[in-house]
Amino acid sequence: MRYEILGRLRVSDGPRAATIGAQKVETLFAVLLSRPNQIISASQLMDEIWGEHIPGRAAAGIHVYTSQVRKFLTRFRGAEAPIVTISPGYVFDPQDDELDYQLFERLTRLGSKHAREKRHRQAIAHFEEALALWRGPVLIGLGLGPILSGFAVRLTESRMECTEALIESCLTLGRHREVIGRLYSLTVENPLREAFYRQLMLALYRSDRQADALKVYQTARLTLKEELGLEPCRALQDLQRAILSADYQAGRFRAS
Structure with a gap:
């Protein structure tokens, strides 16, 4: 059985998946x-709550x-729900069941390990x-209170880092054209994330654009400039200068 929070909160067991529906109950469960x-x-x-x-x-x-959460979970687990009352509150014990965000984190770590070892095809498979x-x-x-808001921020950042690492491995393998469309979308969706601009510039340059x-x-x-009053980071500035310098050198070579 899997507990899934990377999206709408639900519980799945093979082809079966169910949601609670009541927001306060879902918040407690989350x-x-x-x-x-x-x-x-x-x-x-x-x-x-x-x-x-x-x-x-x-x-x-x-x-x-x-x-109500316990009753909901008995639909999947039978009589025993994995929520234990322990003063001053409650403990959720997943036992042998799986949480999707923990699986996501394990796969991301495996992908990062392969990338460090320069096994980028395996890294891409794990990141995807x-x-x-x-x-x-x-x-x-x-609605996200203090616990869930911090939790959501952490996982959302991990998702962005995983996406960056996936594209970096693709670029290392020379798959520049494959990632251009995706990177254009990512820069629109995340306009302040400079890493995606850098990757897009590199992919375009290596595609003769x-x-x-x-x-x-x-x-x-x-x-x-408009949003933060800042200049681009050093990595972006260095890449821009490198592209301009390469174009200048190529122009000199063709002219001669």
Whole structure:
């Protein structure tokens, strides 16, 4: 059985997949999933579900929501649900079941290991398998309190790093043209992430599209100036200078 939070929260078992539907119950379940084998106090759960507007019967509500999660999980596991009551709260014990974000992290680590060892085809396979686990933003549809918001930020950053590493391995293997379309989309979706601009410039330049590569630099520079008041990072500036220098040298060679 797999607990899936890389998208809408759901539980799957082979071809079967089910969601809870009630937002407060899903939020409680998501907090427990985000910290397996750790005690989550009732007060932490209240903060996550209600924020600063905790109702008078919140403790009773936490008890009811936990019971509803347990009832939901018995559809997959039978009589025993993997949520244990331990003062001052609850512990989620996945036992032999799988959490999709932990699988994502394992696959990303394997991909990074292969990349460091210059086995880029294997690295690409692991990175692609890791990214295929994502069905949308982390815990889409839930309001994120202090625990879940930090959790979502961490996983979203890991997703971006995995994507960067995948493209870097593709570039190392000379698959420049294959990644250009994807990188254009990534720069639009993540306009302040300079790594994607650098990779796009490199892919375009190596595909004999020097002018387009320089246009990407100007787009990045304008965006960073308008949004942050900053110049592009050193890596982007160095790449722009390298492209300009290479074009100048090539022009001199052709002229002679």
